[in-house]
Amino acid sequence: MFYKTTLATAFAVATIGSLSAQAADMGLITFDGAVTDTTCTITTNNGVDANNVTISLPVVQKTDVEGTTVDKGVGEKEFELKLTNCPDGQATASATFTSQQFADLTNGTLKSDPTVAGHANNVNLALYNNASADKTRINIGLAGNNTQAADTSTGEGTLSYRVAYVPSADWVKGTNDITAGSVNSNVTFTMTYQ
Known part of the structure; x- marks a missing residue:
């Protein structure tokens, strides 16, 4: 009995020893961060709380x-x-900006809600930065989709955007045409503070 236990222990130690001898190099990653209980108050340019905003586009x-x-x-x-x-x-x-329901990951635009009666076909919405130094298109739902940052070191700042109608990625004139109708969509924004 003593011999079997000793042999089993020796085998276990030899196995563990050979496993650790094959381990890869190790490194250290340090994480820095902070927790705050306050964020900025966010409103739109007309003073409305930005939690739920409706932006009406012109008819085109x-x-x-x-x-x-x-x-x-x-x-x-x-x-x-x-x-x-x-x-x-x-x-x-x-x-x-993200939209689980309406993001068109083909071109980073927002699809129109197909459940709305009388909706336009093959018409999407595109979101753009509208800061003086940054007019780039924002690719909804794609990583790193926005480069604009507001300086908030004085306690306030502004992020400027514009939204516009664009053809969908599926539009093919004469085959898969744009049709007239309403265009309704939505997007969620997540604010990151540094």
């Missing part, structure tokens, strides 16, 4: 949508996210 002609691209858009509407009452020590704020 079907031919205007057919004649534009996702990088330009037509019927644009500008809007802002105004940040106030930002805590001390917070230098910047930025927003990323």
Whole structure:
């Protein structure tokens, strides 16, 4: 009995020893962060709380949508996210945009809600940065989709955007045409503070 236990123990030690001898190099990753209980107050440019905002776009002609691209858009509407009452020590704020229901990952635009009666076919919405130094299109739902950051070191800042109609990625003139109708969609934003 003693011999079997000793042999089993020796085998276990030899097995563990050979496993640890084959281990890869090890390193150390250090994480730094902070927790705050306050964030900025966020409103739109007309003073409305930005938790649930509706932005009404102008009515445009079907031919205007057919004649534009996702990088330009037509019927644009500008809007802002105004940040106030930002805590001390917070230098910047930025927003990323997602839409589980309406993101068109083919081109980073927003699909129109097909459940709305009388909706337009093959018309999407594109979101763009509208800051003086950054007019790039935001790719909804794609990683790193927004580069604009507001300076909030004084306790306030502004993020400027615009939204416009664009043809969907599925649109093919004469085969899969744009049709007239309503365009309804939504996007969620997540604010990141640094």
